[in-house]
Structure formats: C-alpha cells, structure tokens
Amino acid sequence: MIKKFLVFILLACSFTAFAQRNRDFQIAINDPANVLDAETKSNLTAAFNLQYPIFANADGYRTKRSVVLEVANPETETIKAKAGEIKVNSDWVKGKSLKKINKELWAALAKNWSSYSTNQHKGYKLTFISKDPNLDPTVRQNLIDTYFEIYPTLVKTFNEKSTHDVLFVVDTAYKAVAEASGNRILFSAGYMKAHPTDIDVVTHETMHIVQGYGYSAGPVWLTEGIADYVRYKYGVDNVGSKWSLPAYNEKQSYKNSYRITARFFAWLEQNVKPGLIAKLDEQLRAHQYTEQSWVTFTGKTVDQLWDDYGKNPSVELKYSDKKSK
Ligand SMILES: [Zn+2]
Incomplete structure (x- = not known):
C-alpha cells in the first residue's frame, strides 16, 4: 500500500514538473x-x-x-x-x-553555441556557453576563474542556501552589460570585448544570485547598491579594471544606486555600523525590509544617515588589485 502510494506521489510530482516546464x-x-x-x-x-x-x-x-x-x-x-x-x-x-x-x-x-563547457570545483558547478565565436579565450577563462574564486565566498558570507549550479552565457544579441536571472548570468559579448579587464562584473552579478530577493522585496537602488558595495569589498581586481567609487558631491542621493550608493554603504560600515549591509541583505531576502530597518539597526533614518554622510563623507577605501597579489 505504502509502495503504491509512493509511486503515485512520484508520478504526480513528475507530471507537475513536466506540465510546468x-x-x-x-x-x-x-x-x-x-x-x-x-x-x-x-x-x-x-x-x-x-x-x-x-x-x-x-x-x-x-x-x-x-x-x-x-x-x-x-x-x-x-x-x-x-x-x-x-x-x-x-x-x-x-x-x-x-x-x-x-x-x-x-x-x-x-551545436548552436560557439562553445559549451561545464566545470566543477569543491561542490560548485559552472556551465559556460558562448554564442560569440570571437570571445577572447583569456576573457572566458578569467570569467570562469572569477566565479570559482568569488562565488563560494559570497554564498558563505551572505546566503548559504544559494544555488551551487550557475550558468554563464555570453551573447552577441544582448546589448546591455550583464544581468542575472534565476541561476543564469547573461554577459554582453560586445561589452566584454570592449572591457576585457572588467571581470568583477562576475562579482556584482553573482551577488544578485546570492541576493535572490524575488519580487517587491525592496527598492532597486538598495539591491544595486548592495551588489556594487559587494563588488567593492570582495571584487578580485577593481584596480585592474579602473573601477572605483565616485567621490561624494552635493548633487548625489543614496537613491542614485550602484557606485554612489555603494560608497555610502562603505562609509556606513566604517563609521556607523559594521555588518549593516549583511543585515539589510538578510532582511530583504526574508521580505522583512522596510524603511524602519535603518532605524532599527542604526537609530537613524536613511535620510538622516545620508545627511550625516554629506557633512563628513571621508572614508578610507581599499581596492583589490590582482597585480599586487
Ligand atoms: Zn545589478
């Protein structure tokens, strides 16, 4: 009876998966x-x-x-x-x-792809597809190496439930820089050709996989600010790609997103609350983040914190440099 019942469940499950797929x-x-x-x-x-x-x-x-x-x-x-x-x-x-x-x-x-390969290392897997026959083999190898160097650290630091099975696709038809959805990261072939040293795109994009916030967890500037803060802190070669956080000026807002927000986060971690970004990240993933979260963690609203930052925006920044390793 139990056996029959099990078979039925298995059939039912595979049917659902089949229908959805x-x-x-x-x-x-x-x-x-x-x-x-x-x-x-x-x-x-x-x-x-x-x-x-x-x-x-x-x-x-x-x-x-x-x-x-x-x-x-x-x-x-x-x-x-x-x-x-x-x-x-x-x-x-x-x-x-x-x-x-x-x-x-x-x-x-x-056969439709110029290259298709899978690599595995210490429990992590990367499938790499290139639709660009002219993708520089060095860039390809650097993207793969950066995944295995950085992704396990991000998973361990922020979200141990993240997938260990990631897919990179270099696409000639895709014209932005890169984007993450599910376990897949899409890279623009044109961008990588023009910016072959910008390998920490991997750090920013794989952080999006680790974030895994789903829909309506929080504002986009916060998600992107965290991803660029993580690129700043954990990136493997920001010096090599001449990537840096822009100095503060009065025209900025924390809602400018990306590197402007990331510099604010570096300042917050240094001057207000070490570990704040990891806490916000956790709340976003649990769909518990609200504007009140800033007050809970720091005693101030995000606008008050931004005002404080504007008054004394100096922060000691240290960038990763592959050459000096
Ligand atoms: Zn992003």
Whole structure:
C-alpha cells in the first residue's frame, strides 16, 4: 500500500514538473506525407519537452518558444536543431529509443553555441556557453576563474542556501552589460570585448544570485547598491579594471544606486555600523525590509544617515588589485 502510494506521489510530482516546464514551449510536427508513426512522434515530442526548455533557458536571449519539427530526409542524416526549428531524418528516427533521441537532440542544439563547457570545483558547478565565436579565450577563462574564486565566498558570507549550479552565457544579441536571472548570468559579448579587464562584473552579478530577493522585496537602488558595495569589498581586481567609487558631491542621493550608493554603504560600515549591509541583505531576502530597518539597526533614518554622510563623507577605501597579489 505504502509502495503504491509512493509511486503515485512520484508520478504526480513528475507530471507537475513536466506540465510546468512545457507551459511556455510548443512543438508542431510537420509531417504531411505521414512517414512518422505515432510512437516516433511521441518520442520526439517527449525529447523536445525535456531538452528544448533547458536549451532555451541557456540560450538566454529571445529564444523562440514555438518550434516546428520537419521531416527533411535529404537535408539531414540524423537530426538538426536550432531555435524554432528541428529537422529529422525519418529513417534515422524510426524505432529510435527516447534516450538516444534525447542525447542527439541535445548535441544538435548545443551545436548552436560557439562553445559549451561545464566545470566543477569543491561542490560548485559552472556551465559556460558562448554564442560569440570571437570571445577572447583569456576573457572566458578569467570569467570562469572569477566565479570559482568569488562565488563560494559570497554564498558563505551572505546566503548559504544559494544555488551551487550557475550558468554563464555570453551573447552577441544582448546589448546591455550583464544581468542575472534565476541561476543564469547573461554577459554582453560586445561589452566584454570592449572591457576585457572588467571581470568583477562576475562579482556584482553573482551577488544578485546570492541576493535572490524575488519580487517587491525592496527598492532597486538598495539591491544595486548592495551588489556594487559587494563588488567593492570582495571584487578580485577593481584596480585592474579602473573601477572605483565616485567621490561624494552635493548633487548625489543614496537613491542614485550602484557606485554612489555603494560608497555610502562603505562609509556606513566604517563609521556607523559594521555588518549593516549583511543585515539589510538578510532582511530583504526574508521580505522583512522596510524603511524602519535603518532605524532599527542604526537609530537613524536613511535620510538622516545620508545627511550625516554629506557633512563628513571621508572614508578610507581599499581596492583589490590582482597585480599586487
Ligand atoms: Zn545589478
């Protein structure tokens, strides 16, 4: 009885996962001559449902969600696949096990990337995909090395529940600098080409994974200010990328976000309350942060603290420098 019940739960769970994963992806099988039998079609659909969402998540940017599968015998010996389009050879696919189709479909999808690799070190994993055939191998290696150097420290320091399985995608179609969503960080190929030494983008972006605040946890300036404060404090080579916190001036506000907010945070840690940023980060993640949090931790509102900062903004700053290590 217990065994039966367990099997039922397992089936129910895998069905939910299956249904959720496929919510956004559709396949249409175009087989006008009806050369594929029902079992083959069902295996192809199952393989698509398993592999394509993983591909689309990794592919990153504007990947097509509707896919047409065509039987194209003269064009392919086996299976060919790209975003929105799969082609199979009917002789090859006939009687093929789902396992084999899965494997070959994944291999065909991964061919769309210039490089695809996975690295593991001390319980942390990084999958690295480049869609840029001209990505400098040194930049690629530096991004990977920086992940393994910095991410475990951030996880240990701020949020031990963070994922240990991260995906980096360098995309030519993405035009901003970089962004994090879920466990994936998207890097602009153009930006990395123009700024090959700016490897602490990894520190800022992986901090967003560690933050994992979800929606409406707090203001954006606070999230970004924390990420840049963390880049300042834990970054591996801010000197090498000529990255620094801009000096205070009267036109600034703590809501300016990024480096202006980060310098304010460095000042707060030095002059008001060491450990304040980690406490705010914890509250944001627990969705307990309010404007009152500043008063609870420091006895003053954030506006009062900013006024104090404006009166005496000097702070001793120390930047990481790879060359001096
Ligand atoms: Zn950011």
